[in-house]
Amino acid sequence: MSAAVDLVPFEEALKRYDPVIGLEVHVELGTRTKMFCPAEVEFGGEPNTQVTPVSLGLPGALPVVNRTAVESAIKIGLALNCQIAESCRFARKNYFYPDNPKNFQTSQYDEPIAFDGWLDVELEDGEIFRVEIERAHMEEDAGKNTHVGGTGGRIQGAEYSLVDYNRAGIPLVEIVTRPITGAGERAPEVARAYVHALRDIFRTLDVSEARMERGNVRADVNLSLRATPDSPLGTRTETKNVNSFRSIERAVRYEVSRQAAVLDASGTIVQETRHWHEDTSSTSSGRPKSDAEDYRYFPEPDLVPVAPSRDWVEELRAALPELPAERRRRLHAEWGYADAEMRDVVNAGALDLIEATVAAGTSAAGARKWWMGELARKAKSDEVELADLPVTPAQISELQGLVDSGRINDKLARQALEGVLAGEGDPTAVVQARGLEVVSDDGPLLEAIDAALAAQPDIADKIRGGNLGPVGAIIGAVMKATRGQADAGRVRELVLERVS
């Protein structure tokens, strides 16, 4: 462990240093079986039940490449504007560790399946930042170690360790960026937005559930500082397994602050891997990444090269679904939102919800009003994602339909929505059960109007005298008397008829 250093505040660090980031993102593919054997993959199985002699690394077992995994890797490569290799090989990465059943990982080394791509990442203010992709390659996941008897699941002080090989051999695609320069103070945001964009692409391509909390997507954050954008690249550190969007942003900020402090004190940055600590939002030194780490890569002799035919690649390219960025552009145009409105919708995670609401027959403006208004407030106060609120786009569309048909007004609609969120049923049912419908019979309204005029004779006189200013007071009284269930427009009409 390096000695504790005082951190330099991020903003101050940026006055003296230019940060360069690099991201290595691993995504677990959602294939039915593993990368090199027919063991079925399912989240949460009993330990060591999803294994074969191959994924246990038993003597004599041999790997066979999963075609669907190759297809997924090609799709990811295409979505990231990469070249797809005409032929590429797997290699063995040799290192001893109990979660690594063969004591080598079958990966790709100098011949990745996809390379030389880019991804345009949209930042929160709508700025587009292009991230260059060096490569996307296929590999297999390791098993999972559980250390028992120590503190906090750490290996230090543990009595014994258990290994679950269910995860061993699950297909991974690792996407490596080129050094990302020019982000400056936005480096943390770029890092986060890039991983977020990748996550959305994985989901759109349907190659992975891409659930961060299950470790389907894991990021390693490389960071170095240099004096100015013209200086040569500085020494980098690699912070491993930063597994939430927020943590990615924080890890970049932390390393900028830490490295700046080291450099300010005329120290040198050690090229090393660092561990991310979620609880303290800080990193700590792992192992030095120098000569000690020699993986003795060589071409995997148990496999033949993967040579996707150009026909197959073109078939996959033609069948690619609309990618998230294109879709945003299309919906933006279709819905006619202002740029800022669209950005807010995207940032709030409301895009899918609004699209589904519109598809159910509601106007784009109507859908936005609900999701970005009442529901956004509710999500914020409940500290949940919009999509996790107990209401569906179909219900919102039904609710707006009730408003549009005049059966309820906006105020009643908000009450109906409360009922829906409380689990009382669909909007129509809630309106009926709570008796929220607008009073459309003139009889009760006229009674209430007469009562209101009688109760406020001076106002009645003013109106009769042609001063329409105080009509609102009468309408207000009527609305109060009908507990808001009157159509204010109709009330106004009736009041004017009454006094004429």
Next chain:
Amino acid sequence: MTDLTRLTAAEMAARLSAGTVTSVDLTQAHLDRIAAVDGDVHAYLHVNAEEALATARDVDARRAAGEDLHPLAGVPIAIKDVVVTQGIPTTAGSKILEGWVPPYDATLVERVRAAGMPILGKTNMDEFAMGSSTEHSAYGPTRNPWDLTRIPGGSGGGSAAAVAAFAAPLAVGTDTGGSIRQPGAVTGTVGVKPTYGGISRYGLIAMASSLDQAGPVTRTVLDSALLHELLGGHDPRDSTSVPEVVPPVVDAARQGASGDLAGVRIGVVKELSGDGYQAGVSARFEESLEVLRGLGAEIVEVSCPNFEYALGAYYLIMPAEASSNLAKFDGMRFGLRVEPDEGPVTAERVMSATRGAGFGDEVKRRIILGTYALSAGYYDAYYGSAQKVRTLIQRDFDAAFEQVDVLVSPTAPTTAFELGSKLDDPLAMYLNDIATIPANLAGVPGMSLPNGVSDDGLPVGFQILAPAKQDHRMYRVGAALETALEKSWGGPLLEQAPELEEKA
């Protein structure tokens, strides 16, 4: 009654199908023979008597019920201990796997079982198939049935000795640099290394993945063909398996036995003769060439200049792959687990202690060599250069096979040497495979068959090499030579071997 164990596998199969012998008789006869001679020979690491007899009874019953059976059904077989067998201990000749019982069958074992062949047991071998004498077995050496003071070759000395000692009619071997052919040569038996990928490697405990190849170990060329045909063919579980049907090896062996080699062009590899080859070995080789010429073959000399570098390239590629393949033996999941004598019991220290205690010297030597050859900064000079040599050797073969149908050479430079005589001189031991290694580097098939005894009275082997996927060519030439030689000897060469003492 004749001694059943002296029959060829083809004769056994014929008698079984004619109903003049049962599989139980055959299996029991071999188990008796094993009990009588294997104390001296030590060809077997594990005898699978109970299961073999159960298989024999089952196949006899199925035959009695009129079931359609494989031609080799009921013929017993021995399997080299580097091949995993479900429910039968498998050690690869190493202490590190002592007591391990695999939970699955190799593909070739599945085929043996499906054919209804009783598995007599697992044969001895150099640890992880690393060696040319079977002296590197962690369970003691196998002895050559021709002379118990001599080595039976290696790594598959157990399979060859079992067949030579009539303790099995058929055996499976594996050949990474000559481990089927060189034991065949020094025990007077037939051994075939098929085209790389011709028989599935799924379930073979790997030494060097790009070189390993399983194949038949028998007493006749036809028997090898029969077994080759059963074991060969595509296996979707082995990505390097040839995606084609087995070449017509049985037909070729039968055709060859008729003795006509008119129009067949045979190339003598210039680089695989001369210095280092024992006089008796060279003499028998020349005589065999005369026999082939007499059968109508055209004999020409061809040059394969890069074969000179084969041994050097082999001893970089093989250890490099082995160092990685053997990493899985770490005491974490199966086999031996040794905890350090003192200090903390961490995974890393258990791995280290297990590997230190479980591997023998030759295995450690090759792991160290391979680790070095692959390490950063040395990879290009060693592994990279070796791969280039490999390509050159493949080109030598391509050029040679444009001129001739098959290539021939002595299988091994010498007859069987004395036990212990080369154990402390690894380089001398490695030189024993000088003629067999090029075929592994190029992936082409090779066969060794007995072609006489040398001046020391010990058997000599004749090697035939064919282009990839043309395995049938060497069966034709081999069967023709075998038939002619046996006619001149008045019977199989093994009849000239001294009788082993049978012990109660």
